[in-house]
Amino acid sequence: MFASTFTADQIRAAEAPLLAAQEFDDQLMQSAAHAVAEIAATMLDNGRVLVLAGPGGNGGDGLYAGAELLLAGHRVEAHLPAGKAHERALKAFTAAGGNVLDELPEKEYGLVIDAMTGIGATGEPRDSLRPAIEFTNRSSAKVLAVDVPTGVEADTGTAAKSHIKADVTVTFGGWRRAHVLAPACGVQLLADIGLPGKRLYETLGDQIPEWAGDGPPLLLANRAVIPERFWPEDLYPLRQAPVLDIAPGAADDKYSGGVVGIRAGSDGYPGAAVLSVAGAVNATPAMVRYAGPQAAEVVRAHPEVVVTHTLEDAGRVQAWVFGPGAGTGDDAARELQWVLEQDVPVLVDADGLTLLTEHPDLRALVANREQPTVLTPHDGEFARLREVAGVGESDRMTETIALAQALQATVVRKGRATVIAHEDDPHSVYAVDAGNSWAATPGSGDVLSGVMGAHLALMHARSLGEEAALSGAVTVHAIAAQLAAATAFGDATAPASRIAEHIRPATAEAYHV
Structure with missing residues (x-):
């Protein structure tokens, strides 16, 4: 019921044998890009897509995804804040008809794909990325981050002063710690990418040792309020924490069920x-x-x-x-x-x-x-x-x-x-x-x-x-806050007394999910 999360080093170690087994260049990257394109198409109501692509593998994911969206009939442009990009992915993007902008545009987009930095980035983003971060955060566009939003550390969830606030973050194979620790990730979705007959998730399990005092701490993650489904069938959200069964047994009375x-x-x-x-x-x-x-x-x-x-x-x-x-x-x-x-x-x-x-x-x-x-x-x-x-x-x-x-x-x-x-x-x-x-x-x-x-x-x-007593109580409380905020006209305030009133339905929702 608890989802394991992985450090950047563990992700890289799990990817290594898959990269070595590729049948052609960027096979694994294109598998990831397909997941990005899938969720991007789901999020896009109308309007253009802007891919903000960095020079590394995440930028390649974004550009290959942009190429797939172009071939599906969407209007997609790209901007390279660092002035360079993954060469093969950029070639695929332009070959599909994609336009690469020299400067950040003034027009609005329906979706921005944040593919500027990868899971190894730490600290404040480089100065060259800050205009794109500011552009994205003030835009009315929905924001889809690849792996982690720019400016958020994958291993700690720490957000730099300058960071992107995503509506959705899509990641691959296994969860990063930031996906539960950083609110800037928005809704977290996982794609189990890989090669034919060999998936990244299968190799990630080898990166968690039997605990004998070695290895980094294992962070187990859950989400309390799961949004209404809008994502493709082959992507998965963080799971809800297990909640105690509060129903009294046949032999229970008011004194025996946890006074x-x-x-x-x-x-x-x-x-x-x-x-x-x-x-x-x-x-x-x-x-x-x-x-x-x-x-x-x-x-x-x-x-x-x-x-x-x-x-x-x-x-x-x-x-x-x-x-x-x-x-x-x-x-x-x-x-x-x-x-x-x-x-x-x-x-x-x-x-x-x-x-x-x-x-x-x-x-x-x-x-x-x-x-x-x-x-x-x-x-x-x-x-x-x-x-x-x-x-x-x-x-x-x-x-x-x-x-x-x-x-x-x-x-x-x-x-x-x-x-x-x-x-x-x-x-x-x-x-x-x-x-x-x-x-x-x-x-x-x-x-x-x-x-x-x-x-x-x-x-x-x-x-x-x-x-289950602790994480389940946190989950019930968070669901109650969401229920308390709901009105016929949209979410509003959720005073504490109203949260308390919604603990019962929140408990039922959490237990029967």
Whole structure:
């Protein structure tokens, strides 16, 4: 259910035997170009196509694709920002009737194919490419990137200040890490290219060693919201993450299906309690217990919740959520200590993360727990935790792995691309591209804490795998944000309370996809 991603070096190593086995020059490149042309024709409603071609193999993919589109009757032009191109591909393009423009045009296009740089490009693009990047980003044309958008690093997903924002990115054989880590990729599509009887995907499997501490970390990727199908049958999108089956069994009751306890909210932030509880109530059928100063508000909003004012009176739970709006004073620190001392999974969010940043003794308690501890920082909270843990600054994936090791906890680094790293496995990491950014709104993280806490409790109750609980909760939350944004007139805002209301249909959609 999780899709493997590959580094640029792994892709090149897998391509090498195929390139050596080619029956004619550029056979593999033309296989890739056919996939580019296929999706380009699907994306093109009307108007001209502009191919922005670099001098390497990606530029060759773009130009061969342009030639195929020309032969199919489309109007295609090309521009070479570097002043040169793959010679055989350029010859094929011009032989098919393609026009090569010396300068960027002023006219509009229906589609721009970004084939300027390949998977080895890092850092800021060369100055010669920047006018084409700016032209593309201000254009009204749809944008199709080949392999990765220009200005996006394939191995890290890091986007340069100057980079192309693609509507669709088509890649070949296997996913690159950027396809899940970089929102600039847009919708990601995979073509299994190769030679007759020999496919690139088959050779890529040899590039992933059995994990014994060697090789680069394996990034496993998923997407939450899959767009309505518009692509050809032989192209594939990133798959959706697996989601826990929340249906109660015949022997289950309200106490056995994953009871979650929530300590959230304060007099200053009463809404955090209501939102976190709402996420949990809508996530699974089991009981939700609330302990804290907003007990009256919580039970008024959700009468099915069992509420108390103190943690000690909450009763038995199978996971705890601590942090949203809970405060950062001494009393809150003592409460977090109590929660961390319980022999159940614990999720720490928001104010709880601030407390961990400020209290070394609480971090030590996290490191010594036997039950799972899940920390859910956004990038700002992550930076503060990284600093106190002594983790160096790098790309999002590498940092997240390092912080999980330093704190001896599972780290769920939230964002458009959520990265999940576990303290007991530095050689594999998970990422989920939400597929939308509607959850970037106040309180949505509180809702996610409740959803994920309920999933952790269900995991603990049924002795299930932690990964489905975490990536599945992220997926459900992202789908709920998309559903919450939908109106009869198109997408609009998705307030956190509305996201919480859509957790139930999102769960059904994710599980039955």
